[in-house]
Amino acid sequence: MAQCYLILFVLFMYSGSLEGASKRFFTDFLQELPTPGTGGPTFDSTVPANITGLVGKTVKLVCRVKNLGNRTVSWVRHRDIHLLTVGRYTYTSDQRFEAMHSPHAEDWTLRIRYAQRKDSGIYECQISTTPPIGHSVYLNIVEPITEVIGGPELHINRGSTINLTCIVKFAPEPPPTVIWSHNRQVINFDSPRGGISLVTEKGVLTTSRLLVQKAIQQDSGLYTCTPSNANPTSVRVHIVDGEHPAAMHHGGVSPNCRLSHALLLLLSLAITFRLHHKIRWKSSKKLSST
Known part of the structure; x- marks a missing residue:
């Protein structure tokens, strides 16, 4: 009888150890296996892996x-192998970086506020599998350039058309709006002045052309082009009577250009004279030999 109790006790202890081992087996091994029928965690490759952001703006890197x-x-x-976020927690002293995630959502977002040029580079979204798997996202922080062709000073003949062309380049997307102002006042295209029009073409290179017909003295001043997603730029317009000593925006020729034309004419004359002299010398030499 005692031997039976001993056997039952051994079986009980053995079953307890099996239960513990089973729990450890599920904890240490089976949790790393993919859920049946799902194939394990995967990255959604349809999410953009090349992100362009603006200096000073907020950028979001999404990993689905x-x-x-x-x-x-x-x-x-990647630049310094710095761990930025784990789950919904942020692990960096740079407060511009923040982890964003909504419960039960598939998107794990890294938000960067007040982006800087130095933030450009590769960032990797990692899943804690064994071994870990990752998905790289390239971030490019750019600072759009706004310029007015011919600036910063333009001289326009009175009565002619003021033609100002503003160019926006290196922007991640075309600016939704481009606003023109004259002496810090937004230009009113329905003003009694009349003759003012704007033509804007959006694309990789956005151009905005301001046309002011029959320029008068009151049209002089500072004209500013302000894209909604880039820094503004200005040009000062001078309305003059007749040709101005400096380069004219319409029909004028600069002194440097006149000098270039004169030098080109002298060089052409010199070459012509030398060729003519050489031909005459060859002709005289042929006549003397005969």
Whole structure:
């Protein structure tokens, strides 16, 4: 009888150890296996992996993970192998970086506020599998350039058309709006002045052309082009009577250009004279030989 109790006790202890081992097996091994029928966590490749942001603006890097299960998602900066976020927590002293995630959502977002040029580079979204798997996102922080052709000073003949062309380049997207102002006042295209029109063409290179017909003295002053997603730029317009000593915006020729034309004429004359002299010398030499 005692031997039976001993056997039952051993079986009970053995079953307890099996239960513990089973729990450890599920904890240490099976949790790393993909959920049946799902194939394990994967990255959504349809999310853009090349992001362009503006200096001083907020940028968001999105990593979309399917079938994550009980694993975690982290963001790592390649430049210095710096761990930025783990799950919904931020692990950097730079307060411009922040982890963003909504419960039960597939998107794990790294938000960068007040982006700087130095933030450009590769960032990797990592899943805590064994071994970890990652998805790289390239960030390019740019500072758009706004310029007015012919600036910063333009001289326009009175009575002619003021033609100002503003160019916006290196912007991640065309500016939604481009505003022109004259002496810090937004130009009113319906004003009694009349003869003012604007033509804007949006694209990789956005151009905005301001036309002011029959220029008068009151049209002189500072004209400013302000794109909605780039820095403004200005040009000062002078309305003059007749040709101005400086380069004219319409029909004028600069002194440097006149000098170039004169030098070109002298060079052409010199070449012509030398060729003519050489031909005469050859002709005289042929006659003497005969």
